[in-house]
Amino acid sequence: MIKTDILIIGAGPCxxxxxxxxxxxxxxxxxxxxLPQVGGQLSEIYPKKPIYDIPGFPSILAGELVxxxxxxIEPFKPTFTLxxxxxxxxxxxxxxFEVTSNKQTIINAKVIAIAGGLGSFEPRKPPIPxxxxxxxxxxxxxxxxxxxxxxxxxxxxxxxxxxxxxTIELSDIAEHITMIHRRxxxxxxxxxxxxxxxxxxxxxxxxITEAQAxxxxxxxxxxxxxxxxxxxxxxxxxxxxxxxxxxxPKLGPIADWGLSITRSAIDVDTLDYSTxxxxxxxxxxxxxxxxxxxxxxxxFHEATLMVQSAFKRVYPDQKLSFKYTTVSGVNGFS
Amino acid sequence: xxxxxxxxxxxxxxxxxxxxxxxxxNFNLMEIMRAAELPVEGTCGxxxxxxxxxxxINTDHELNEPSDDEEDMLDQxxxxxxxxxxxxxxxxxxxxxxxxxxLAPVSE
Numbered sequence: 001m002i003k004t005d006i007l008i009i010g011a012g013p014c015x016x017x018x019x020x021x022x023x024x025x026x027x028x029x030x031x032x033x034x035l036p037q038v039g040g041q042l043s044e045i046y047p048k049k050p051i052y053d054i055p056g057f058p059s060i061l062a063g064e065l066v067x068x069x070x071x072x073i074e075p076f077k078p079t080f081t082l083x084x085x086x087x088x089x090x091x092x093x094x095x096x097f098e099v100t101s102n103k104q105t106i107i108n109a110k111v112i113a114i115a116g117g118l119g120s121f122e123p124r125k126p127p128i129p130x131x132x133x134x135x136x137x138x139x140x141x142x143x144x145x146x147x148x149x150x151x152x153x154x155x156x157x158x159x160x161x162x163x164x165x166x167t168i169e170l171s172d173i174a175e176h177i178t179m180i181h182r183r184x185x186x187x188x189x190x191x192x193x194x195x196x197x198x199x200x201x202x203x204x205x206x207x208i209t210e211a212q213a214x215x216x217x218x219x220x221x222x223x224x225x226x227x228x229x230x231x232x233x234x235x236x237x238x239x240x241x242x243x244x245x246x247x248x249p250k251l252g253p254i255a256d257w258g259l260s261i262t263r264s265a266i267d268v269d270t271l272d273y274s275t276x277x278x279x280x281x282x283x284x285x286x287x288x289x290x291x292x293x294x295x296x297x298x299x300f301h302e303a304t305l306m307v308q309s310a311f312k313r314v315y316p317d318q319k320l321s322f323k324y325t326t327v328s329g330v331n332g333f334s
Numbered sequence: 335x336x337x338x339x340x341x342x343x344x345x346x347x348x349x350x351x352x353x354x355x356x357x358x359x360n361f362n363l364m365e366i367m368r369a370a371e372l373p374v375e376g377t378c379g380x381x382x383x384x385x386x387x388x389x390x391i392n393t394d395h396e397l398n399e400p401s402d403d404e405e406d407m408l409d410q411x412x413x414x415x416x417x418x419x420x421x422x423x424x425x426x427x428x429x430x431x432x433x434x435x436x437l438a439p440v441s442e
Binding site: 041045046049118124125126127158159160181182183185187245246248249294 | 377378379381383384386402405409410411412439441
């Protein structure tokens with residue numbers, strides 16, 4: 001079991017900076033994030049986009065800001081659980097929390113700071129009737145173990161990098177691959193697009209463009225997918241259907257934690273960004289208050305005030321004295 | 335000075351909403367719809383990076399061509415038709431006065 005002072009849910013910019021402000025107050029942090037890397041949307045959605053409203057940086061790439069934050073918080077030795085989603089929460093007798101992830105990692109924390117941004121990123125699911133019935137019964141939204149598809153008939157849908165990459169990789173493993181895409185052209189790395197075109201020309205894969213998957217059928221297990229092209233609708237027999245349409249954020253399990261929520265955002269008191277549940281705070285894009293602006297710089301401010309309040313919970317008997325970093329420097333943890 | 339244009343937005347229940355939008359404020363269509371509290375998420379804030387402001391264009395106004403970024407994002411959206419656009423990529427300018435759009439359905 002992991003023990004920490006503050007469990008930060010979400011390792012985006014706001015969650016990362018929380019480690020710094022908490023560290024100045026000698027509070028230790030552990031972060032959990034559903035994505036396999038830190039940085040949240042900045043890494044997942046727009047690493048190469050410049051941001052122009054970070055104070056002191058006339059322009060900084062989102063990815064660079066994440067790198068800088070990681071460097072800034074390093075002295076405070078944060079620990080991470082990446083690629084896992086915080087699922088269940090339990091309050092223990094001593095007032096602390098026990099959070100369990102979807103992979104059964106257990107984290108004990110005196111305070112919880114939800115810095116979940118837009119929510120946790122989950123695969124986009126195509127709106128095909130009854131698709132959910134076949135999840136894990138032939139429908140996979142991500143490829144975990146390529147070997148699963150050895151000598152199987154597969155349909156991959158999508159036009160981005162992951163659809164292209166998996167088509168290439170699985171073309172040597174699967175018995176047969178069909179790839180379908182809405183348009184004639186592909187986004188994604190040019191190199192991958194070329195390779196897929198070569199595979200198609202060589203007859204190693206079937207490429208169907210300007211087409212969509214619209215139906216599923218099977219008896220408990222997936223048997224076939226209905227494909228709509230410009231010319232006709234037809235059924236294709238497959239063992240597996242892998243729709244790869246990127247990730248989109250969902251509030252996820254924290255929606256069931258008893259928090260007061262307005263339009264997918266957690267209501268907080270702007271005094272300290274506390275939620276209606278004692279000991280749980282919400283900062284950054286995921287919170288909601290009058291006048292809220294979803295800006296990274298506002299999230300930094302919220303994190304800073306929040307840890308002051310968190311300190312009082314962790315050390316109820318100690319007095320907090322405020323010090324400038326220019327005076328005391330940054331005294332990291334060993 | 336009256337620089338407002340008129341827009342008609344049909345929501346997912348089929349109800350038409352008449353909106354007015356200023357042209358001199360550098361707004362885009364997604365922002366106008368969100369400000370009117372129509373059910374448009376605009377999750378990414380207007381960077382053509384999430385497709386949560388997907389809509390259909392119902393009139394034959396000449397719009398700016400979709401960028402590669404917008405087309406790429408539409409690849410990840412569902413219910414895409416030939417008149418699909420991301421409303422965040424449509425600037426509020428005089429030439430779209432009278433534009434009518436319908437919000438695309440949202441998937442799970």
